[in-house]
Amino acid sequence: MDFAIEDSDDQRAFRAVVRDWLEKNIPDGMEHTIDTGDLTLEQYQLRRELGRRLGAQGWLYPTMPKKYGGGDLPIEHVVILHDEIGRAGFSIPPYYDAGGRMSAPTILVWGSEEHKDRFLPPICKGEVRTWQLLTEPGAGSDLAGVKTTAKRDGDDYVVNGQKVFVGSSHGADYSWTIVVTDPDAKRHENVSWLMIPMDLPGISVVPLDLLTAGGEGGSGSGVKNTVFFDDVRVPAEYLVGGENNGWKVATTHLEVEHGGAGRFGDRAIIAEFIEFCRERHDGHAIVDSESAREKLVDLYIESQITRLFAMRNYWLAHTGQPRSYEGSQYSLRRKLSGLDISEKMLDIAGPYALIKDEKWAPLNNAIELFQREGITALHPGATTDIQRVVMARRIGIGRSEVEKAGKMR
Ligand SMILES: Cc1cc2nc3c(=O)[nH]c(=O)nc-3n(C[C@H](O)[C@H](O)[C@H](O)COP(=O)(O)OP(=O)(O)OC[C@H]3O[C@@H](n4cnc5c(N)ncnc54)[C@H](O)[C@@H]3O)c2cc1C
Known part of the structure; x- marks a missing residue:
């Protein structure tokens, strides 16, 4: 019995296109990318460059809708894309972008049209890198126990608190973050999600010396940090999925994760x-x-x-x-x-x-x-x-x- 799976003509043609594209577009000097230990800033930047090139093709987030910067690819093309990228020695995204991978499908379900237009294209085109900030010193497995607060003040939420075991080396542009927006409400009815620009005043990132330090591989491990928020003013329109509706939003995020x-x-x-x-x-x-x-x-x-x-x-x-x-x-x-x-x-x-x-x-x-x-x-x-x-x-x-x-x- 022959179990070999053969490509159809269309699939073979797409495979050839991807292979050819990869040969021409993997940046010079980018090291072969099995979890390669210490990721230098230079190697990280080369991977980001590859991410942008993939993004321009719609191949960085190939199943996301085209209108938000994805590829809208049929499933068998996605299989081939991953297959060929794996053969070239890396995965997509070619750098740690856990926040992008989790937030993009979540925003697609729970975000308003404005949220989708604002947040999805930069993620899908590789223009930004996003961390996911959930865990806190007293809230890991028990995510509903988070204590970081976001208090509405005029057009902003003022965020205070601490997240731990998060992120990677070389920083991020955004953090997809679960916060408490109503400290007096019941568990599961008190949380919301903010997309927080990481260059806002009041954010500090302190690296942790963990067993995984020195790697930034596909497993999602690698360098981790504690992130502190001290009176960080986040524009109110960066709250996604509705105030105090965050547990429902979390069900999508967690399903993906x-x-x-x-x-x-x-x-x-x-x-x-x-x-x-x-x-x-x-x-x-x-x-x-x-x-x-x-x-x-x-x-x-x-x-x-x-x-x-x-x-x-x-x-x-x-x-x-x-x-x-x-x-x-x-x-x-x-x-x-x-x-x-x-x-x-x-x-x-x-x-x-x-x-x-x-x-x-x-x-x-x-x-x-x-x-x-x-x-x-x-x-x-x-x-x-x-x-x-x-x-x-x-x-x-x-x-x-x-x-x-x-x-x-
Ligand atoms: C390498 C690494 C990368 C990470 N990346 C991120 C990240 O990017 N973003 C982020 O937000 N967080 C991240 N984390 C944090 C991770 O999500 C938490 O470590 C995890 O959710 C467990 O939480 P905890 O460490 O507080 O352990 P705890 O929740 O305190 O659990 C301690 C132990 O008790 C067990 N336990 C807890 N509750 C139960 C239960 N109900 N039934 C049975 N056993 C239970 C657990 O299995 C565990 O063995 C990362 C952690 C690591 C180690």
């Missing part, structure tokens, strides 16, 4: 690692060992199962199918398989997997970084425990009412 919108592409490091194991050094290759080969096969299967869960979710979301537990199922799977894959890499590569050194570390230190990210990636976008809690609620375990998936259109 928990994996409900799906995702494309393999972890780029998998193919690179397998290639590394095939390379001969002094006549020997890691794949000569039977036990290493077996672990490599397991590792590959793990990664493919995760990839298929992600694609299934993508299909569900973009064809308007009913959804319930699938987002968290994929997210849980991705987190656990990331940890498992990092352990298998350590088994196979031995001490090399833990060395951060230009000369000896394989794959430009990406394996060493993946060891750390395997652990820290268990937390962001809801921990493994919380993914299990969400799945339980959505299949009707432990509560009389079955929880619905977040609104995505």
Whole structure:
């Protein structure tokens, strides 16, 4: 039986266009982008440049409507785009833009026409980079417990408070932020979302020295910060989704963040690692060992199962199918398989997997970084425990009412 999937003529033609475009448009000097450890300012700027070039094609956010700077691509073209971009060694966006990835679909559902016109084109065209600011010292898993306040004063909201474990290196233009707009109202009826320009007076960003410092990879880990807001005046029209309606808005944001919108592409490091194991050094290759080969096969299967869960979710979301537990199922799977894959890499590569050194570390230190990210990636976008809690609620375990998936259109 032949399981090979072949492109149609139209798909083959689009693949050729993308491949050709990538060859011409990946900026000179941009390093191969598996999670490459320390991202210098120069490398970050090259990735932003690639982002703008992709944005001009509508390929940075390929499923977003054209009128907001997206590509409106049919789903099979999106698959090909991600496929080819993955082959070139990076994903889209080619830099950390978690706030853009979460806020754009959320604004599409909850924003007014003015919000869509104002915020979506710069995100989709790669003109701005956006962080997402949810977590606070006392509100991580319990997001509804946030305490940062936004008090209406004339035409502004005055924001005070603190967010933690957020952002990345090299700053952001905007932060997509959940705040309390009515401290006296009940939980879930007291919050709203602000798109906050990060150059406003009163904002300070203090980097955190975490296990993931030194990486800004696709896992969403990397450099993290504490962000302080001291009497920051944000124009009232930057509040999206209605005052005190923020929990409903959060259901969309969290659905996307928990994996409900799906995702494309393999972890780029998998193919690179397998290639590394095939390379001969002094006549020997890691794949000569039977036990290493077996672990490599397991590792590959793990990664493919995760990839298929992600694609299934993508299909569900973009064809308007009913959804319930699938987002968290994929997210849980991705987190656990990331940890498992990092352990298998350590088994196979031995001490090399833990060395951060230009000369000896394989794959430009990406394996060493993946060891750390395997652990820290268990937390962001809801921990493994919380993914299990969400799945339980959505299949009707432990509560009389079955929880619905977040609104995505
Ligand atoms: C690398 C990294 C990147 C991050 N990026 C961002 C970002 O960009 N933006 C942002 O806003 N935040 C970000 N975070 C924060 C992240 O969202 C929180 O760490 C996460 O939500 C958990 O919150 P917490 O750390 O306060 O832990 P807590 O919520 O205090 O949880 C502590 C432990 O208790 C468990 N637990 C809590 N509640 C329950 C429950 N009901 N049932 C069972 N177990 C439970 C948790 O699973 C965890 O093991 C990031 C975190 C990390 C580590």
